[in-house]
Amino acid sequence: MPVQEKPVVPSTYTQEQAYEASLKYFKGDDLAARVWVNKYALKDSQGNIFELTPDDMHRRIAKEIARVEKKYPNPMSEDEVFDLIKNFKYIVPQGSPMAGIGNPYQVGSLSNCFVIGNDGDSDSYGGIMKIDQEQVQLMKRRGGVGHDLSHIRPKGSAVKNSALTSTGVVPFMERYSNSTREVAQDGRRGALMLSVSINHPDAEDFIDAKMEQGKVTGANVSVRIDDNFMKAVKNSSSYTQKYPVFSENPKFSKDIEADKLWKKIVHNAWKSAEPGILFWDTVINESVPDCYADLGYKTVSTNPCGEIPLCPYDSCRLLAINLFSYVEEPFTDKAHFNYELFKKHIGAAQRIMDDIIDLELEKIDNILAKIDADPENEEIKSVEKNLWLNIRKKAYEGRRTGIGITAEGDMLAGLGIKYGSKEGIEFSTEIHKNIALAAYRASVDTAKERGPFSIFEADREKDNPFILRLKEADEKLYYDMLEYGRRNIALLTIAPTGTTSLMTQTTSGIEPVFLPVYKRRRKVNPNDKDARVDFVDEVGDSWEEYVVFHHRFKEWMRANGHDTTKNYTQEELDKLVKKSPYYQATSNDVDWLSKVKMQGAVQKWIDHSISVTINLPNDATEDLVGKLYLEAWEAGCKGVTVYRDGSRSGVLISNEEKKEEEKEQSNGVFPTKRPQTLTADVVRFQNNKDKWIAFIGLVDGRPYEIFTGFADDEDGILIPRWVNEGLIIKNRNEDGTSRYDFQYENKRGYKTTIEGLSHKFNPEYWNYAKLISSTLRHGMSIDKVVDLINSLQLDNESINTWKNGVVRALKRFIADGTVAKKEKCNNCNSSNLIYQEGCLTCKDCGSSKCG
Structure with a gap:
């Protein structure tokens, strides 16, 4: 009788073991080690970790890629793939592929981003709710989502229901935004892009929607701008908005002053970094997939960061090439770029990306199998099932890929070229031209072995500007593509590489240092x-x-x-x-117009788009923002975002709210009713060995409420160390109870929301926080509140630690010169003590005591 082999039980590691091993792997880089362990190490739903270092992850990915390779001629081996991806040196799968390839513990997609939408111009409630449900279903599988709202009829339009007239675009922005906030993704918040055409009569309302405090906090917003609008801006002429947009026979139209609306866009972007701009005619005219628009590939919106314009139900997987690794003898007089190795690796990367599509199709089949096995009835499951069937069809038909780069800034520095200089722009353009030619060559070669994407038709693409540039640069590639086809409908992008660049230990994406x-x-x-x-x-x-x-x-x-x-x-x-x-080549040093010109030049060799932010100093003018946007359009950019240092979304409130608050505060007291949104300071401190964090809601610069608890551990709140301010927003749960959400902006101007501070902290801390906040809200002076907290008799050591932390946090707000009561100097026993900068200072001997 044969002996049955026991199943292999995978080794598991503690968080600390994985962190220590990864810290060694990253040569002491604490941030890279923590990001890898928290986001990408293979783990199950119980938190068991199955990979000790990124070597284990890269081996997992290489095994899966090699398994797919075996289905096709001339397969790459597991070791060949591993050598390309190990150490984050050359080829780096991004985000979802890195976390999901070969992951048996998660029923999810490998796609980084999706776009959804209705067929035609349907704006029925049923269609709008269908999009809402599809958005939620995608986000629970980890994907970022984009969709366009231009199909929704404008405010005041007649509708055949009890409302009689349409509410317009803005209420649905809020609906979709709230849905995003409700879906958790393993510690990260779902990402949403909402867009609308400037031709839509509600475009101005859309542009203003996020300027009201606490509104549409779960979405990025971008305006699709056409060339005629831009020409009207330049000529100070009128522009006609229509519904349906660009219709020859519109149901509704109105003439507007283009320059006036343009100034509003510029002002809001200057003020809050939104809306972003999509130059939609450039997007569509340059789009290779739009050659197949009549077959369902009409581009309608972009992913949340704007680098992948997509048709409804299409998706994309991302991969980055580490450009710095191809600089031989960097930072020396002998520095040079290894084009031969670079082109070889681009070809391998494109092949790997095509393999990942096969792996994604398997993942989608697993999702569909799970949906079939779920106990809900077929009617409930139908929307989710049809969604994934549609996504599967697009992935199978078009086989879209997203090869991008990271370390552009380091590559240029390694070669001794200044970022943003004329030489720098020319060299970067040449690099991206080489990527385009090598990737398209690889896609044609793969088509020879595996067949072209199923709807390929060379005649459709013959007049496409991007394809014609390829023809001019490499005629043999072009004619081979006519003969053999191409494996993938579109191939290239430049995405943000935030966490990727932490692990490559390089500059991010196309950005400078x-x-x-x-x-x-x-x-x-x-x-x-x-x-x-x-x-x-x-x-x-x-x-x-x-x-x-x-x-x-x-x-x-x-x-x-x-x-x-x-x-x-x-x-x-x-x-x-x-x-x-690196001198005068940082993100704040680079000439902004040069950066826009560089983006436009590089865009000529990217068939999708580029995610890039123009960083401006705080004192930058609105005129400069407008000038940059115009330059971006004229340079051929497909989109652009401007972030002015210190600008924040959601800082404005309606005039009615403002007047009410002014009235309530005119007598020197706090509002009797808590405003929905408060600015907040974040204070971190350490008691004994415990790390704590306090969120202090402010009214007119004075503490109004305080929430405090553990930071940076499994039971606490984890936010980046650089975050020291944000907003506390009072919202309601579905059951009608209140919750307090904390919202902050990252360095690219996008918002992250941590929901329910009340649920993040120990309930006992929360109860005391309510008590203390109540005393603050009713105007008790802070030194008296501190005395009250100090007088609390608490037996629990942890609560006493919390109490000390609250005192330390609040003392920062005690006005200098305030006299301390019932306190004595530890040095000279004097009672002549005052608060200075949050510390007790003895006026007699000068000694100081903090905390």
Whole structure:
């Protein structure tokens, strides 16, 4: 009788084991290690971790790619694939592919992004609700979603229901936004793009929708702008809006002053970084998939970051090429770009991307099988099932891919080329031209072996501007494509590579370096030996300052004989940066018009689009924003987003709210009714070994409420360390109870919302927080509130720690000069104490006590 083999039980690791091993893998880079463990290490729903380092993840991915390769002629081996993707050096699958390939613990998609929409111009309630449900179903599978609202009839239009007239676009923006906020994605918030045509009569309402505090907080918004509108802006002429948009026989139309609406777009973007702009005629005219518009490939919107314009129910998977790795002998006089290896790897990357489509089709089949097995009746399941059947059809027919790049800034620096210079723009354009030619060549070669995408028809594409550029650059490629077809309907993009660039340890996407060198502070504990104290904060905590070098700047230092271990003064650091190729080439240094020109030049060789943000200083004018937008259109960009340093979405409130608040506060007291949205300070502190975080809601700069609890652990709240302000928004749950959400903006201007502060903290902390917030809201002075908290008799050690933290957080808001009651100086026993900068200071001997 044969002996049955026991099934192999995979090894599991603790969070700490995986972190320590990954920290070693990333050579001490704490942020890269934590991001990998938290986002990409294979784990089940119970939190068991099955991969110790990224080597395990790359082996998992390589096995799956090699399994698909075996179905086709001339397959790549597992080791060949592994060598291409290991160490994040050359080819880097992004996001969903990295987390999902070979993952048996998650029934999800490998696609990073989707676009959905109704067939035709249907704007019935049924159609609108169908989109809402499809959006939710996609987000629960981890995808980012985009859809367009131009099909919805404008406000005031006649409808055949009890309302009699349409509510217009804006209420549905809020509906879709709220749906996004309701869906959790393993610690991340779903991403949504909402767009509308400038030709729509509700376009102005759409543009203004996010300027009211707390509105449409779950979506990015972009306006689809056509060439005729831009010409009307330049000529200061009128423009006709229509519904249906661009209709020859519209049901409704109106003439507007194009320049007036344009100024509103510019003002709002200057004020809040939204709306973004999509130059829609450029998008459509350049789009290769739109050659098949009559077969269902008409582009209608983009993914949340704007780099993939898509037709309804199409999707895309993303992969990045690490450009810096092809710079030989970087930061030296012998630096050069290895084009031969680069082109070879682009071909392999395109082939891998085609393999990932096969893996995605398997994933979709698993999703469909799960839907069939679910206990709900067929009617309930029908929308979700039809959604995935539609997505499967598009993925199978078009086999769309999304090859992009990261480390553009480091590549240029490694070659000694200044980012944003004429030489830099020309070199980057040449690189992306080579990517386009090599990727399209690989897609044609793959079509020879595997067949073209099923609806390929060369005659449809013969007049497409992008295809004609390929023909001009490489006639043999063009004629081979006529003969053999192409495996993929569209191939290229430049996406944001936030977490990807953390693991490649390079600059992000097409962006320049943020800063080549900066300072961080490390807390000095009382028992730390040989610690240097460089800074004492307002609550008395001691900190050691240390210099952090951008990884590739450090490489430049080594290549040029500079000590990377020395404790440099700021003056020495400034001199060091000045000698480097990163000098005047940071995101805040690069000439903005040069960056727009670079985007336009590179866009000529990208068949999808580019996600790029033009970063401006806080004092940038609205005129400059308008000038940049016009330049972007004229340069051939498909879209553009401007982020002015310090601008925040949702900072405005309606005039009625403002007047009411002014009235309530005119007597020097807080509003009797809590405003829906408060600005908030984020305060972090440490008691014993516990890390805490406080969210302090403010009215007119004074504390109005406080929520406090553990930070940075499984039971607490995890937000980036750089976040020190945001909004606390009061919302309602489905059962009618209140909740308080915290919202902050990332460095690209997009918002993240943490829902339900009341559910994130220990219930006992929450009850005390309500008590303390009540005293604050009724005007008790902060020093009295501090006295009240200090007088609380609490037996639980954890609660006492919490109490001390709240006191420390609130003391920051005690006005200087306030006299402390019932306190004595520890040094001279005097009662002559006042608060200064949140610390108790003795007026007699000068000693100070914080916390």
